């Protein structure tokens with residue numbers, strides 16, 4: 138927010154209250170307080186509006202989650218109905234509620250393969266934390282008590298609880314809380330543009346997948362519980378693996394009897410053009426976590442899905458499973474998820490993302506590779522990335538271009554995420570062709586301004 142002097146009194150009051158009392162996620166607070174937070178007051182379709190009346194096209198669907206778009210009355214009404222009829226009851230003490238039962242059945246028809254049983258939590262982090270507990274309990278019940286270590290990937294983002302942050306492989310997430318916890322380790326990730334040098338993508342994909350086998354052999358397969366990964370790494374830089382990657386990962390997991398857990402928190406619910414990224418990439422996981430798009434962010438809700446191998450062992454055990462949140466299977470969140478899935482089905486959002494709309498978006502995205510500061514574009518479904526580089530041949534970076542570009546986007550009415558010098562898009566799946574034109578028109582403008590700011594003529 139640049140012209141503080143011209144802000145309305147109401148905006149200023151909100152900014153002052155916020156600066157004095159609200160601790161924000163992932164924020165350097167004195168910097169934010171000096172600047173004043175932008176106050177978002179309402180949203181409709183793919184647009185956000187701030188307290189000063191500026192309209193922004195939301196190229197990130199919130200935080201990769203508002204898949205159905207903003208302002209869906211059907212979802213709001215389903216939430217209001219559940220709030221009136223059953224605002225809360227838990228699923229402990231041998232009870233259930235209609236919403237969680239119906240959602241569980243509905244999810245079983247959407248998830249791939251035989252992932253048919255679901256445990257509910259409130260965030261992606263809690264789902265991943267719960268998944269690690271399930272995996273450990275599974276191996277304990279199997280009598281394989283040394284199978285403990287979870288292998289995840291560098292630059293992975295799996296959330297922020299002690300366990301989810303330990304799964305995550307972004308270096309800055311660890312030192313403040315002395316992480317990772319014991320039992321978590323990270324291998325290379327399949328980021329061909331950034332790390333592949335002159336190798337061909339297929340060879341690079343195989344080589345990086347084989348790092349999993351090397352790590353399993355180093356630790357001993359008897360000590361490895363699971364491999365944990367997203368189909369497409371989202372917050373880690375929109376890393377789309379070469380085609381050779383996932384088949385090799387699956388071969389290695391099967392060979393060494395290492396469970397495969399897929400984090401579908403971003404890829405799930407249509408983002409890659411199928412209901413789950415596992416379908417897009419032909420992955421057959423033992424378990425899967427999901428959140429964000431399940432409610433399009435209208436309510437906090439997440440789940441872990443398990444297939445029969447884990448499900449039969451865990452949930453036919455004689456001992457009680459010692460895990461569960463006060464809000465596991467919350468009736469309002471589940472009602473909202475059901476209504477969200479209804480809207481997505483009725484409007485064919487997943488089919489459009491995998492077809493006409495996704496293709497149109499990808500076409501516009503690839504045109505940007507001709508821009509003087511763009512070294513590569515890549516995408517799938519309604520995910521897109523652009524690599525800002527100083528030199529297209531050597532892939533040399535500016536280092537500070539992402540933040541500059543993000544600010545130009547913001548000032549001109551577009552929200553685009555910067556991950557280092559990689560710009561990322563993940564708009565609502567409800568986006569239309571004219572809105573995609575508008576989005577890319579603004580993206581080009583921001584890239585031109587970024588080039589100018591960086592002194593590229």
Ligand code: PXG
Nearest residue numbers: 200260261262294295296371372400402403
């Ligand atoms: N797994 C994945 C793949 C995620 O992207 C989580 C788990 C954790 O979910 P919760 O609900 O606990 O936040 C995420 C979250 C960003 C950004 O800036 C991405 C996420 C969260 C916050 C910021 O790209 N993803």
